Amino acid sequence: MVARSGGSDVVHGFPHLDTVRAAITALYRRLSPDGLLTYAPSVLPADVAFGDDDDLHLGAQRVARALVRHLRLPEARMIVSFRTMEHAASVELTAGPEYFIELNDRFRRHRRDVGAALAHEITHVLLHRLDLTFPGTRANEILTDTATTYLGAGWLLLDAFREDRVSSQKLGYLTPEEFGYVLAQRAAVFGEDPSPWFTSPQAYSAYTEGRARARSEHRRPPLAEAGWAARQRYARDRRRARAGTGGGPVAGGALPTDFGSYAFETADGDGLRVSFACPTCHQRIRLPVRGRVRARCGLCRTVLDCDT
Secondary structure, three states: OOEEEOHHHOOOOOOOHHHHHHHHHHHHHHHHHHHHHOOOOOOOHHHHOOOOOOOHHHHHHHHHHHHHHHOOOOOOEEEEEEEOOOOOEEEEOOOOOEEEEEEEHHHHOOHHHHHHHHHHHHHHHHHHHHOOOOOOHHHHHHHHHHHHHHOOOOHHHHHOOEEOOOOEEEEOOOOHHHHHHHHHHHHHHHOOOOHHHOOOHHHHHHHHHHHHHHHHHHHOOOEOOOOHHHHHHHHHHHHHHHHOOOEOOEOOOOOOOOOOOOEEEEEOOOEEEEEEEOOOOOOEEEEEOOOEEEEEOOOOOOEEEEEO
């Protein structure tokens, strides 16, 4: 897990969104929609509060136990220590039943962020037990950040983001806006509003940007909530696909490289079909081009109103 300081080091925007979406899909495949719903509600601020007057080690153990319970890790005892290190934290992934987490010595002074660091490391333990990994260190860390957030503990990571003219702090590999995006995706499924939990104004701003990006994915064709201009572009691309001239995101029935866009395909004996990403789990959905239809995603079971 990375901690950064210095305003120029914090990356903003959505550079890792493809990996984030793939991580959400992987969570649905591994845990199922019903399994994911067991992670409601999110871990509450009172359960992970760590004041300056609390005993350092006892307080860290208490917060770790709360996160273990929230992430539904059975019989996983976390032993937390502090030492000088380059990164924010690390965890020793063994067969258990004890796991050893080391936190950067700076958390001795910044105890409000201990929960954020522990949330990421304990999610590493969960993913290890689930045997859920992505290839490569960076992709695997993005998976961990995404899982931490989607399973209800990652608002702590976003709340650890603070930035002003002379300094900044950010934990994790996702950008602040990407943390906001995943939080908003979770909020839509779980019916939560995490905004009252933020103590950092910069975290709230990042959440609103991420929420806007997440909501826009529910207004893309062929979803019925798409705006007028998007519907016009979709109709144009559909005409070109029917005429066999190509157009729109792709031509010739190939899938688009942008995971969030749509594509037309020719199905033998079934006419034209459109493929697009489910706005909830990002699994691709394929529908015949036949006008208004209600479709259920086969992975997350979300019912979508579409106009194909």
